Amino acid sequence: MTSTRLTQFAHGGGCACKIPPGELEEIVRDLTGDTGPDLVVGLDDGDDAAIVRVQDGLAVVATADFFTPVVDDAYDFGRIAAANALSDVYAMGGRPVVAVNLVGWPRDVLPGELLREVLRGGLDICREAGCHVGGGHSIDDPEPKYGLAVTGVADPARVMRNDAARAGQPISLSKHLGVGVLNNRHKSTGEVFPQAIASMTALNKRAAAAALEAGIAAATDVTGFGLLGHLYKMARASGVTAVVDAAAVPYLDGAREALRDGFVSGGTWRNLDWVRPHLASGVDEDELLLLADAQTSGGLLLAGEIPGAPVIGEFVPRADTTLVIR
Structure with a gap:
């Protein structure tokens, strides 16, 4: 386990393996425009998470993020991926409440003990954030992948978004x-x-x-x-x-x-x-x-x-x- 280099089992690493921004915008171009009185932030400006008002003074923040290994150490990979996923909630001004694991794992190539270390790293970061981890979903995948789907809460009157910058700031x-x-x-x-x-x-x-x-x-x-x-x-x-x-x-x-x-x-x-x-x-x-x-x-x-x-x-x-x- 200690000699396994996780980064060698993936073509890219971390957020560098994202679909290119221009290509992604073209893919979702006709999928924007979902509106409604309770949708505070949707897909239109490619923000970090979706925000939906559920009652006065309370909104739900929802996001998901996962990627291939960015470091070789399995525990650190789990910590990094979890911190990255939680960051989307923080970027919106929210507080993460509960997360579920998202796992892709080449089970015939990499031992389950390594995956356990990845999950342990993610759990430790979520504990540090005060965010519960409630299970998740896994698939057999040719490349190792890990991340979280995170649900948070926020005050809909005090969210941060990417379309609210003003000249002079x-x-x-x-x-x-x-x-x-x-x-x-x-x-x-x-x-x-x-x-x-x-x-x-x-x-x-x-x-x-x-x-x-x-x-x-x-x-x-x-x-x-x-x-x-x-x-x-x-x-x-x-x-x-x-x-x-x-x-x-x-x-x-x-x-x-x-x-x-x-x-x-x-x-x-x-x-x-x-x-x-x-x-x-x-x-x-x-x-x-x-x-x-x-x-x-x-x-x-x-x-x-x-x-x-x-x-x-x-x-x-x-x-x-x-x-x-x-």
Whole structure:
């Protein structure tokens, strides 16, 4: 078990294995527009979770997230996948209440003991979040996959959504970037990066609580579409332009070295290709690749300020382009 490299049993890893954003938007283009007085947030702007009002002062937040291994250690894989799934609820201003496991496992290739470690990691993170785990669903799958379907609760009058950013608001980021290139290096070489694991397993619970306390109404989490992809979606949905100070964006130790050595995922290139037509940039290609780096269990991207989260830019009135990088 200790010598099994889970990342070698999957073609991609973590949120970098998402369907490309432009391709996904085309697939769901005719499936949006579900409306109703109690549907607070639906599919229209590709937000992090759905929110439905069930009574005055109470809404249900629903999401699901799963992916292939992003690290070789089974327990850490479970922790990362669970933290990533819970993050969607936090990004909406909700509190996760109950989750069910989602499992795909090559049972004739990988031992059940490894899957037990994955599930144990997910359970430990959910306990840390105060979220119950009530079973789940599993299938025999050629690639290992794990995640959660999560149900949370929120005050429908105090949710955070990706279409509520306004000109004049600062842009804050609650976690460092760079886990994508570090994870890609890990998959290729077996090197372990504790700083990346610590970032990916850190819950966005405190950042979400601080954002609600500050009255922030617009947020998303930075995952597979990278900072640029998620910021583009946020600015587009809100009808504003996002201006980013590239020098203010924080990165994990080793991220720039991993980029220099070529450990860039295909998902990162697709992210950059997707936003490039909507981008005005004054930085070089390497800097853009780091900004487009496909993250797994990244931080919250906020229209406002909270303690400990650096301000990396601001939203301004809609200009000729949706993203400006300085």
